[in-house]
Amino acid sequence: MEQYLVYLVEDEDNLSAVLKAYLEKENWNVKVFNDGNEALEAIEDKPHLWILDIMLPGTDGYQLLKAIKETEDRPVIFISARDQDLDRVLGLEMGSDDYLSKPFLPQELIIRAKKILNRVYGTSTQEQKKIELNQYIIDPIGRTVTDSLAQGEEVVDLTTKEMDLILLLTGDIGKAFSREKIIEYVWGENYFGSERAVDDVVRRVRKKMNRIHLETLYGYGYRILSS
Incomplete structure (x- = not known):
């Protein structure tokens, strides 16, 4: 526990x-x-x-x-x-x-x-491997993203929901996630409101991590590609 x-x-x-x-x-x-x-x-x-x-x-x-x-x-x-x-x-x-x-x-x-x-x-204390993507180092356990190109390997300042989005999309690179699935994971099943909240978080993540390829699938959702 x-x-x-x-x-x-x-x-x-x-x-x-x-x-x-x-x-x-x-x-x-x-x-x-x-x-x-x-x-x-x-x-x-x-x-x-x-x-x-x-x-x-x-x-x-x-x-x-x-x-x-x-x-x-x-x-x-x-x-x-x-x-x-x-x-x-x-x-x-x-x-x-x-x-x-x-x-x-x-x-x-x-x-x-x-x-x-x-x-x-996370539900487990087992080791989760860090993910390296376009010189960003994503640590699922520490819930941090480090920019290895920045001076001193600067930690990217992400909110809880921005971090949740990154962990969801990078947990399965290339997989497309619908807005409904993203809302369920990031906001929880009891969320009610506009799906535009997803777009707002995506916009902020793109600004803070401008080297990742966070692709929009119009009318569906988003995915992160490896290059």
Whole structure:
């Protein structure tokens, strides 16, 4: 079992205690914050997953989400008892990876968390080989891309979703992936919204990694070619 670090930000003491107990049953290290300001100060800890309530004392969930994505872009699950449709849309637009409306079963949170952790960090501790593509070195375990042509072999600054896209497409060079498949892998099955989100991520990846051949298959999706 992977030893993940999970930060839970929830100001309801009873709920946070229950969720913490369920998360720890998965052998995950869990830290609870009851105040948004305290959680904001802990962003530099870089936990593997954040679980954020939206309504919090001090810094609210939206502000925390923005700060997390700007600092390290770690995966985030939003939870809220407010207008769930509005919060869900706003949260996903701001970069949250999933959303749960209260009340929910703790087991459902565990299922959602496992899917995100497995997607972002992998399901196995077995060695995964680095991929070299047009002088870019892609490390699936470290989730980094290094530009070997840059001075000092500079690390390419990719967001979580940009990295997920690269890992998906380079995991099978030459294979075409539909927009629907990319959305399922990068955003998750519960994503709803425009497929143009895929095009936006592709555009940013092309700008940051301009030597890769990321081909558009019009009306279908994308693939990466070896040359």
